[in-house]
Amino acid sequence: MPEVETIRKDLSLNILGQKIKEVIVKDKKKIILHPQDLIGRSFVLVCRRGKLLYFSLSVNKDKTARLLKNKIKSSEKQKNIFSQYLLIHLRMTGQLIYQKGKDLLAGGHPFSKKSLNQAIGATLPNRFTRAIIIFSDGAKLFFNDIRRFGYLKLVSEKELQNSLIKFGIEPLTKEFTFNNFIKALAQRKTSIKAVLLNQNIISGIGNIYADESLFASGIRPNRQANSLTILEKKKLWQVINKIMAKAIKHRGTTFSNYVDSSGKKGNFSQLLQVYGRKNGACVNCGKILSKTRVAGRGTSYCQFCQK
Ligand SMILES: [Zn+2]
16 A cells, blocks of 8 residues: 555646546556546546545536537436546556656556566556556556556446445554454454455555564464454554554655655665565564465565564
8 A cells, every 4th residue: 555655646746637638548358448538637636545546537528518518417427527536456466657758657566676667567658558648748657567457447426435435444544443453353264464455354455564564563474363362453553553654654665766856765675574585584583584375475474473
């Protein structure tokens, strides 16, 4: 989530109010929209829930005029025109890259850690590019995805609400109280890591932050969620808030050659304690970290510090 929040903030500073000139759809299965419905409009707000981004769109004047001319009175249809949203879900391997002149502003999942060019899969557009939104100021927004789990979809207010309702409590919001956290964990017989990753229970925690939070709270990722003691739950709840806040402050593990107005670059990668450090030494006890699979995901932990 910190990576998605970072790209949300970056895009908010750049694309709001810019007229959409052209939309190129390269993958019809995952890009569920008609370019005509976006052209001539602009984004008014960029919002986020968990790892889902949704962009609210300005009123489509041409379409409204046409409908009024045809005297279509269906209130539902009219409402749909006034409140439409572009949903963007990056899922496991999606990325968004905003390109203006020489500036590249990238967010989401890097394809490689070697260089920015390799991280975005070579010069844009490339074979992983699924859609391109071109703005009237010449800037382009690329949606790249290797495994094609991510998507872009134009939806109505009602469809948006139906998508948002599925999300569980989210760290750093007022709903994420200790009481609600305990309730979310109650009677869960799967591993604690699976619960943390389940977006319908707790939203916004991906693989990186699940491993980091469990390490910081001394809990083994494969522990059954309902076996945690009250003290362990308290510790875990505290570190989740702390780690997520710190990651957002440091722009997550975002990869980019872009430095924002305050000079910040994504640098949380350097602060990771366990994630991606397999065969490295534990920062606590100095012994070698272990790598395993929990909840279907690669998992790093310390078999000596985590119980
Ligand atoms: Zn250790």
